[in-house]
Amino acid sequence: MLFFQKVFTLREPCKNTTAAEKGKIILSQIRKVINTHFPGIFTKFNCLTDSRKRREYSMAELITGALFMFIFKETSRNSYNNDRREECFRNNFLKHFGFNLPHGDAFDEVLCKLNPDEIESLKATLVSGLIEQKILRKFRFLGKFYLVAVDATGMATFNKKHCDHCLTKTSKNGLTTWFHYVLEAKIVTSTGLCISLASEFIENTPGIDFEKQDCEQKAFARLALKIKKHFPRLPICILADGLYPNNTVFDICSKNGWSFIITLKDGNLKTFQTEVGLLKETAKQQIVYQASKYTRTTLEYAYLNEIEYSGHYYSWVECKESILYTNDNHFDIQRFVYITNIHLTNKNVLETANSGRLRWKIENEGFNSQKNLGYNLEHKYSRDSFTAMQNYYLILQIAHMINQLVEHKKEVIQIIREHSKQTIVDLWKKLIGFLTMVPFHDPINVPYQPG
Numbered sequence: 001m002l003f004f005q006k007v008f009t010l011r012e013p014c015k016n017t018t019a020a021e022k023g024k025i026i027l028s029q030i031r032k033v034i035n036t037h038f039p040g041i042f043t044k045f046n047c048l049t050d051s052r053k054r055r056e057y058s059m060a061e062l063i064t065g066a067l068f069m070f071i072f073k074e075t076s077r078n079s080y081n082n083d084r085r086e087e088c089f090r091n092n093f094l095k096h097f098g099f100n101l102p103h104g105d106a107f108d109e110v111l112c113k114l115n116p117d118e119i120e121s122l123k124a125t126l127v128s129g130l131i132e133q134k135i136l137r138k139f140r141f142l143g144k145f146y147l148v149a150v151d152a153t154g155m156a157t158f159n160k161k162h163c164d165h166c167l168t169k170t171s172k173n174g175l176t177t178w179f180h181y182v183l184e185a186k187i188v189t190s191t192g193l194c195i196s197l198a199s200e201f202i203e204n205t206p207g208i209d210f211e212k213q214d215c216e217q218k219a220f221a222r223l224a225l226k227i228k229k230h231f232p233r234l235p236i237c238i239l240a241d242g243l244y245p246n247n248t249v250f251d252i253c254s255k256n257g258w259s260f261i262i263t264l265k266d267g268n269l270k271t272f273q274t275e276v277g278l279l280k281e282t283a284k285q286q287i288v289y290q291a292s293k294y295t296r297t298t299l300e301y302a303y304l305n306e307i308e309y310s311g312h313y314y315s316w317v318e319c320k321e322s323i324l325y326t327n328d329n330h331f332d333i334q335r336f337v338y339i340t341n342i343h344l345t346n347k348n349v350l351e352t353a354n355s356g357r358l359r360w361k362i363e364n365e366g367f368n369s370q371k372n373l374g375y376n377l378e379h380k381y382s383r384d385s386f387t388a389m390q391n392y393y394l395i396l397q398i399a400h401m402i403n404q405l406v407e408h409k410k411e412v413i414q415i416i417r418e419h420s421k422q423t424i425v426d427l428w429k430k431l432i433g434f435l436t437m438v439p440f441h442d443p444i445n446v447p448y449q450p451g
């Protein structure tokens, strides 16, 4: 178990104290989050299978290198290597975290051979730790279920075959592309936390027919097995989009004892929707009015229980949201419809529909942040190896989890509040500047020797 004990001091006053101070705060918070929420993470890295013959670095140092490439939002191995080349950066990292940062090629070599299942299991252990620490407990739906959004996203696209596991498609004009997708299950919260519970790569088996390619639906069955394996007793409510209302998904949820709130599009489950249409006039309703400085919002909820579909009974809920913008009097109207296996009442219908709407957070706080806010998810961290690609993706999930907890710390929120133009990405640039330019004076006392 690794504990970073001493707080560093600066050798000399920095010209831009404010920027350095911000970098220092972020660095301290990263250390604090790792110590508090992920104790033993580096020891766990050392337990991963090491297939190398020559061992210049320990496994803990190598995986830490890859992890901090993402924590520091370096966006590429090249950028990481450039910072690492700076003596000040390397020394500061060693003093602050107790590790020698390896060259990017060194961890790439290991990640090309390491079975991604090992990192996936490690990630699950870390998430289990967070759950045990009860920091996600207050966000549970109906005081019981962790909200788990499920969705797929693209990882990489190629204009020629990249590996035997590539998915492929040919457009109408005959252009063929090869690509990789991943299906994610992420715990989402109303405050914007989006934590990877399990990841399942959508990949072809070598030699498979084009028509029999892997797809999101097939991957969901595997993802569900993975969730059940790593989190067998976790009370879960699955949130998913209009691709998911079907018997296979309902059966998987039922078999695992999971709740679900799944988007119902107009074309989905015709017999179910016909039944809803016939009974809609009898639906129970609730109306909520909300006012802010610039808006007047009306939320109209309607719901029905005991609607039969394929021999099972489900509930239906609709939320119509009308927002009046008082500055120009224009209206925005949206409609959200869900099918759920939760029995709806006046007491729980608002929370159910509002939880269903949290599904979009996997797209925004999840995929969008990982693609555009410093993690560069779609970058080819390893060009040729599908194994390494998966490992980088999974390590990115761990880094994002750590950084999200850092970004939710009051010290970091305070910086953002104080400077309205300050973005998280800018703050992390200050962190890199701080590490690269301000030598730490005191050695950090780290009672853990990697290797």
Ligand SMILES: [Zn+2]
Pocket: 161, 162, 163, 164, 165, 166, 167, 179, 180, 386
């Ligand atoms: Zn490939």
